[in-house]
Amino acid sequence: MTRYKAPRGTSDLVFPDSEKMERLIETACALMRERGYRRIDTPILEDTELFARSIGEETDIVTKEMYNFEDRGGESLTMRPEGTAPVVRAYLERGLASRGLPVKVYYVGPMFRRExxxxxxxRQFTQIGGEAIGSEDPFLDAEIISFSDALFARLGLERYRLLVNSVGCRECRPAYVDRLRSFLEAMKGGLCEQCVRRTDTNPLRVFDCKNERCRATLKGAPTIGEHLCPRCREHFDALLGHLDTMGMTFEVDERxxxxxxYYTNTAFEFQFEGLGAQNTVCGGGRYDGxxxxxxxxxxxxxxxxxxxxxxxxxxxxxGLDPFVPERLQVFLAAAPGVQREPVLDLLGRLRAEGISADTDxxxxxxxAxxxxxxxxGARVVVMIGEEELASGEVTLRDLDASEQWRVPAKGLVERIRQIL
RNA sequence: GUGGACGUAGCUCAGUUGGUUAGAGCGCCGGGUUGUGGCCCCGGAGGUCGGGGGUUCGAAUCCCCUCGUUCACCCCA
Known part of the structure; x- marks a missing residue:
């Protein structure tokens, strides 16, 4: 056991797992591009204030999960816990609106949360995300949501469900939250200790409680659906209609x-089976404010x-494994005592041809x-020995077929191409 | 931040009521083929038994502390 270990909650991703991740990223990014999204990369560090402002001063992320520190110049910086705020910051800072609306961008990279x-x-995890800025058309919400569905389909995934909800706007949500809060205060007796606490801090969370008594009490609670303003209602209904016409199955989950x-109107989540307690793979929504x-x-x-x-x-x-690791195409094996020059020469020629090649x-x-x-996993081995060199030949072995031939060094590359 | 479970070779794990040089499989290195893979056979390297303290003639094994991993809560991707 060595003295140094990766910090808690972080890990090394080693082959072949690292290559699976690489392929997954490639697949997901390609799909984003197919939908007209362009790549954006924002810094991993941002002003602490950016996250505090956008995510919310009282949220768990901001109050206890951020990796923030004062740098040597005295500024408070934070390692990004999520990707939306930085993208929106870049959108404003770089004047991306002038490139034409909507601005559709995607990002991939590490996020940090000290949980x-x-x-x-x-504590360090990888997210891919997409943002479409500049339009409130519910069709755009539907497009964002449908990305996950399309990606899952491409990967062969099936055991998931889509939950959608509307959390209202800056007008109707606070009004609803007030109403819910007074309901909870009135029903205090029927709630668990934690829910009583949540009544103040985050009343919407009571709906997540697993306690039987709380659930019974909450039967009569006002729902957000009944309290959406006409505008939000219309937006939400339009979204549901679009999801339908796109052929997506979903459940409206008012809880x-x-x-x-920062979320307004649309909120959605994709949950999977068999992942343990953390079963949300994708989440998102609208953020009009x-x-x-x-x-x-x-x-x-x-x-x-x-x-x-x-x-x-x-x-x-x-049980899916859609990413088969790439195989090495050619391995050059030189018999002991053979000069390096002819080996390096051939290695260089193969690589210049775009054929993957390695040697001892x-x-x-x-x-050995x-x-x-x-x-x-080499497909073929080229053996170079004293004998071969003398006659200007090499031995070519097909490892899959277990066949081998003496071939002139001249047409070797062509010969290898035939096998590959 | 709270609670439970678990820490023995690179990996997965044995290790009998505390007893002498701590084992296996896989992997790794080498040999069996002085120029040939995957199967087989033989050999080898590799371990502060997470760390510290205690009990004991003697601790991987019992006790305490500590660190770490893991699962769950909170919350979330």
């Missing part, structure tokens, strides 16, 4: 709340973010080199 790790929860303050909160002009926006480690777990849970660097015997070739 206790558990199944599907890490679903998102953990970030966020740009103003950050000092910009009123601009609507919708987005999603997806946890890629969780997505990998979902694949595992469904351990000074091993031929047998063959073993290495096998371990690397």
């Amino acid at each position: 206790r790790p558990q199944a599907g929860r890490f 679903m709340v998102r953990g970030l303050d 966020l740009t103003e909160e950050l000092g910009g002009p009123p601009t609507p926006g919708v987005g999603y973010s997806m946890g890629l480690e969780r997505l990998l777990m979902a694949l595992e849970a469904e 660097f351990m000074g091993r015997g031929l047998k 080199q063959m073993k290495q070739a096998d371990r690397l």
Whole structure:
């Protein structure tokens, strides 16, 4: 056991897992591009204030989960806990609106939250996310939501469900929350200790309580659905209609709340089976007030973010393995005593042709080199020995077919191409 | 932040009521083929038994503390 270990909640991603993640990222990014989204990369560090303002001063993320620190110049910086606020900040700072609305962008990268790790929860995790800024058309909400569905379909995933809800706007939500709060205060006797506490801090959360008595008490609670203003109602109904026509199956879950303050109207989540307690792989929604909160002009926006480690777990849970690792195409094995020059020359020529090639660097015997070739999944081995060199030939072995031939070094590349 | 479970080779794990040089399988290195993989056979390397303290003639094994991992709560991707 070595002295240094990866910090709690972080881990090394080692091959072949690292390659699965790489392929997953490639697949997801390609799908975003197919839908007209362009790539954006924002810094991992941002002003602490950016997150406090956007996510909400009282949220768990801001009050206890952020990695923030004072840098040597005295500024308070934070390692991003999520991707939306930085994107919106960049949208404003870079004047992306002038590139034409809506601005549709996607990002991939690490996010950081200082929580206790558990199944599907890490302190550093990878998200892919997309944001569509500039339109309040519910069709755009539907497009954002349908991305996940399309990605899951491409990966072969099936055991998931989509939950959607409307959390209202800046007018109707506070009114609803007040009404809910007074209901909860009146029914205090029928609630557990935690729910009584939540009545003050985050009343919407009481709907998550598993306690039987609370559930019974909450039967008569006012729902957000009954309290949406006409505008929000219309937006939500239109969204549901669009999801229908897109052929997506979903459940309206009026108890679903998102953990970030900036959401308005649409909120949605994709949950999977078999992932443990952390079963949400993708979450998102609309954030029509966020740009103003950050000092910009009123601009609507919708987005999603997806946890890629969780997505990998979902694949595992469904027994899917869509990413076969790439094989090495050629391994060059030189018999002991053979000069380096002809080996390096051939290696260079193969690589220049775009053929993946590797060779021995351990000074091993031929047998051990063959073993290495096998371990690397090489398709063919080119053996170079004194004899071959003398006659201007090499031995070409097809490891899959277990056949080999003496071939002239001249047409070797062409010959290898035939096998591959 | 709270609670439970668990820490023995790179990995997965054995280790009998505390007893002498701590084991297996896989992996790794080498040999069986002085120029040939995957199967098989043989050999080898590799372990402060998470760390510290205590009990004992003797601790991987019992006790305490500590660190770590893991699962759950809170909350979330």
